Amino acid sequence: MSHDHDDRPRLTAAQAAAALNPPPGRNGGDLVVETLQGLGATTVFGLPGQHALGMFDALRRSSLRYVGLRVENNAGFAADAYGRITGEVAPLLLSTGPGALTSLAALQEAAAASAPVLAISSQIPAAGLGGGRHGYLHELRDQQASVRDIVKSVHTVRTASQIPSAIAAAWESALTAPHGPVWVEIPQDVLLAVTTLPVVSAMDATPRELYPRPELTVAAAHLLSNAERPVIIAGGGVVRSDASGKLLALAERIDAPVVTTFGGKGAFPWEHPLSLRSWLEDRHTTDFLEDADVLLVVGSGLGELSSNYHTFRPRGRVVQIEADAGKLESNHPALGIHSDAREALADLLEAVERREDPAAAERVRTVLEKVRVRIAAQELTLEQQVLAAVREALPDASPSFWDMTILAYWAWSAFDARRPNTMHSAQGAGGLGYGFPAAIGAAAADPTRPVLAVSGDGGAMYSIAELATARQYDLPLTWLIVDDGGYGILREYMTGAFGEATGTELSRPDFVALAESFGVPAVRTTPESLAADLSKALTVPGPSVVVLPALLRMFEPTHL
Numbered sequence: 301m302s303h304d305h306d307d308r309p310r311l312t313a314a315q316a317a318a319a320l321n322p323p324p325g326r327n328g329g330d331l332v333v334e335t336l337q338g339l340g341a342t343t344v345f346g347l348p349g350q351h352a353l354g355m356f357d358a359l360r361r362s363s364l365r366y367v368g369l370r371v372e373n374n375a376g377f378a379a380d381a382y383g384r385i386t387g388e389v390a391p392l393l394l395s396t397g398p399g400a401l402t403s404l405a406a407l408q409e410a411a412a413a414s415a416p417v418l419a420i421s422s423q424i425p426a427a428g429l430g431g432g433r434h435g436y437l438h439e440l441r442d443q444q445a446s447v448r449d450i451v452k453s454v455h456t457v458r459t460a461s462q463i464p465s466a467i468a469a470a471w472e473s474a475l476t477a478p479h480g481p482v483w484v485e486i487p488q489d490v491l492l493a494v495t496t497l498p499v500v501s502a503m504d505a506t507p508r509e510l511y512p513r514p515e516l517t518v519a520a521a522h523l524l525s526n527a528e529r530p531v532i533i534a535g536g537g538v539v540r541s542d543a544s545g546k547l548l549a550l551a552e553r554i555d556a557p558v559v560t561t562f563g564g565k566g567a568f569p570w571e572h573p574l575s576l577r578s579w580l581e582d583r584h585t586t587d588f589l590e591d592a593d594v595l596l597v598v599g600s601g602l603g604e605l606s607s608n609y610h611t612f613r614p615r616g617r618v619v620q621i622e623a624d625a626g627k628l629e630s631n632h633p634a635l636g637i638h639s640d641a642r643e644a645l646a647d648l649l650e651a652v653e654r655r656e657d658p659a660a661a662e663r664v665r666t667v668l669e670k671v672r673v674r675i676a677a678q679e680l681t682l683e684q685q686v687l688a689a690v691r692e693a694l695p696d697a698s699p700s701f702w703d704m705t706i707l708a709y710w711a712w713s714a715f716d717a718r719r720p721n722t723m724h725s726a727q728g729a730g731g732l733g734y735g736f737p738a739a740i741g742a743a744a745a746d747p748t749r750p751v752l753a754v755s756g757d758g759g760a761m762y763s764i765a766e767l768a769t770a771r772q773y774d775l776p777l778t779w780l781i782v783d784d785g786g787y788g789i790l791r792e793y794m795t796g797a798f799g800e801a802t803g804t805e806l807s808r809p810d811f812v813a814l815a816e817s818f819g820v821p822a823v824r825t826t827p828e829s830l831a832a833d834l835s836k837a838l839t840v841p842g843p844s845v846v847v848l849p850a851l852l853r854m855f856e857p858t859h860l
Contacts, residue, residue, distance in 0.1 A: 309502030319498035326361075326499075328491040329354030331463040332420060333362040334500035338464075339471050341391050343744055345379040347372050349395020351422035351438060354491030356393065367744045367773060369737060370765035372399050376406025376417065377726075377734050378741030380481075383415040384724055385699060385745045387542070389474050394421040396488070397438025400446070405731045407450050410481040412728025413563065414540050414624075416474040417481040419451070420467070426458055426487040443485060452480040458487070460495045468505040475507035477623035477640040479540055510623055512639035512647055520596070520619045520635055521651035527594035529616075530556040530655075531576075535606065536563030536728075537599015537623055543642035544568065544720040547598065550649055555657035556596070557664045559585060561606040562727050564599065566717030573661035577668065579713050581608055583858035584670040588663070592616050597634070599641040601627030605712075605727060609859040621645070675855055683710055683852050685827050690754070690780070691716060693834035698749050699724065699742045703735035705756035706788045706852045713855075733762025736779050740766060743775035750838040751777040757808045758787040767818040770843035778837040778844045781811050784851045792854055815845035822847065 311319065332355050336344065343365045348356040359366050369375040372394055379390035394400050400421045410417045423429065423443060424436040431441045440446065444454050453473040455466040463486065470482040524530050538547050538560075544567045551558050551574050558568040559576035568575055579585045586608045589595060593616040600606050601622065610631070618634035621644040628636035637644055675684075687710050694700060696718045702708035702725035717723035724742075726734030739753035755763070760781045770777060786805045794801040815822035822845035825833040830848055837844040 309504060311501060315501045319501070322496060322498050326495050327354050327358065328460045328463060328486065328493055328495060329356070329358030330361060331460055331495060331497065331500060332467065332486070332491070333358045333364055335464045335467045335503060336364060336391055337362060338500050338503035339389070339468065339505055341389065343367060343382065344391040344393055345369065345375045345382070345741065346393030347375050347395065347399060349399045349422065351396040351424065351488040352393060352399070352491070354488070355420065355422070367740070367769070369740065369769050372402035373406045373733065374737035374763060374766050376403040376419070377409065377737040378744070379417045380406060380410040380413065380415040381701060381724065381738035381741035382745045383410070383417055383479070384413065385721065385742045387416075389416045389418050389471050390741070392417055392419045394419055395438070396422045396424055396443065397440055399438070400443060404447065404450060405729070407447065407481045409726050409729040409731055409734060411450055411452070413536060414479040415481065416479040418467070418470055418474050419481060419483050421483065421485045422491060423485045423487040425489040429487065444483070447483045450481070451483045453482045455482065455484045457484065457490060460490055460493060460497060463490075464500050464503065468503050471505040472507050475505075477507070477510045477541065478537065510638070510640040510643065512621070512637045512644040514647070516635065516637045517644070517647045517651050520637060521648055523594045523617055523619060523635070524554050524556070524596060524648070525653040525655055527554075527655070529592050530554055530594045530596065531589055531592035532556050532558045532596045532598065533561065533589070533600055533602070533606070534558055534564045534567040534598050535561040535600025537621070537641040538564050538567040539721050541599070541623075541640050541642035542720070543645050546642060546645035546649060548572075550645055550652065553649065554652055554655040555660045557660055559589070561600050562712040562725065565712070565715070565723040566720040570716040570718065574664060576664055579671045580606055581713055581857065581859070582671050582674065583608070584667050584674065586612050586858070588667050590615050594619065597621070598645065599623070602631045607631065611859045678855055680853060680855055682827060682850065683707075684714070686830060686848070686850065686852065687711060687714055689827065689831035690752070690834065692831045693838060694752055695749065695838070698722065698751060698838070700752040700754065701725070701735045701738040701742065703753075703755040703759035704730055704732050704789070705754065705759055705782060706854055707754055707756075707782050709789065709854060710852075711754075732759045735759065736763040737766050739777045739779070740769055740775055743777045744773070747776055749776070752838065753777060753779045755779065755781050756788055757781060757783040757785065757811070758806055760811070761808065764814065767815060767820050767843070771819050774842050776841060776843075778834065778846060780834060780846050780848065782852065783808065783811065783847055783849045788852065789854065811845065811847045820845055824849070
């Protein structure tokens with residue numbers, strides 16, 4: 301049996317000489333950072349801890365840039381955003397036990413949003429592994445068990461020679477569609493032990509491509525070509541796979557209206573005649589989608605938020621393209637195509653026949669007008685004014701990161717992201733505290749453009765410590781904090797359900813004074829001056845804070 305060796309990594313003469321004479325003073329931690337460098341990593345996030353010091357000491361001897369946050373969960377959110385913005389793997393270095401466990405909520409968000417995060421955690425010394433009660437600091441009976449339900453894959457290291465292969469396998473897993481977080485853990489003594497292994501120089505962890513099966517493409521193309529009322533739902537998979545151009549071409553080829561999910565913001569041009577925008581939490585949109593005779597769902601599982609809280613009942617044929625096999629037909633029967641969105645849309649573009657429907661744009665205008673009238677009747681001018689001010693101030697190319705707060709819930713439906721992969725939120729897992737640390741990760745990924753974070757005062761308190769991080773690395777980001785004195789959306793939910801709210805009112809600091817104590821310039825603004833204050837803050841180098849005291853309300857739901 302012959303093997304084709306052409307694709308194997310080759311060493312230069314200098315690398316071959318270095319392999320025979322590795323430099324002294326290296327340990328398992330060096331193998332970690334050498335492997336990351338060999339795979340193409342440039343930036344790592346994390347927080348040092350006693351068991352992980354071998355990795356952190358090795359950073360000194362590497363070209364990797366380290367961005368250290370103050371809380372592991374926030375470091376995870378920063379890595380998540382870095383992965384979303386770049387499409388590259390974001391290494392996250394963690395310590396054992398409490399350090400590892402504190403990252404789990406961020407890894408859940410990365411899993412829900414398909415962000416490629418490579419978490420590398422230390423472990424207690426190898427002699428203590430196996431579930432016995434040895435009494436080591438940070439000891440858990442089975443640390444992997446705590447992450448296994450969250451990440452795509454778990455990779456265990458027991459000896460130094462296993463480190464490069466484990467990290468490469470995790471890297472490939474993180475970047476194979478659907479992207480997602482992965483976990484590697486390495487015992488403390490393995491990280492600290494001196495190694496004479498050659499320097500890791502050439503690594504290959506090319507992700508597997510996920511192509512659609514051709515017979516399914518033919519069947520889907522036939523349905524779409526012959527549909528009377530085709531509609532497309534574009535989800536986060538379109539953004540993750542950089543497929544917005546192919547989505548636009550397909551929609552125009554078959555004159556199909558397109559609605560984007562909250563995770564798919566920016567996947568389709570907001571002002572396009574076929575754009576239904578993102579009003580998924582609106583019964584007029586739901587009715588329109590139910591009336592489609594063929595519904596193409598690309599890169600979405602049609603979960604709770606994308607189905608108007610599971611009130612959506614499609615009456616026509618559903619074609620679902622999804623890289624996560626577990627999401628195929630998980631909520632609705634469909635012609636399920638297990639594929640990366642970009643590859644499937646490319647094949648569909650070749651297979652569909654041109655279909656013209658002069659009435660499609662008019663039907664879209666009718667739905668959007670019904671939505672406009674419904675919202676206008678609720679007299680929510682303050683909320684729309686604030687959202688418009690943010691849009692006016694934010695440069696088109698600047699990414700924004702939204703915490704779980706009322707203004708973000710408005711933005712999911714009503715904010716024009718303008719470009720793909722620029723608007724991100726924690727709506728995947730729904731945890732608080734995402735916005736500001738995520739903005740740190742995005743600013744680290746591309747410091748040439750300002751980044752916006754949006755939080756409420758409750759969510760902001762999760763991330764205050766990271767003002768020190770933003771200042772330490774002098775990152776170009778602006779944090780808009782909407783201060784309504786509590787957990788505003790929970791206040792609304794509880795008042796609506798029970799007549800009064802419990803546990804939602806919060807004592808909070810003077811955010812302007814607090815930011816300034818970190819050396820971060822801050823300003824208190826009003827709805828009228830928000831656009832000007834936010835625009836100024838975004839143009840000033842380094843971090844800044846804008847505080848807007850305002851009580852915003854949600855529009856009425858249509859799913860109850």
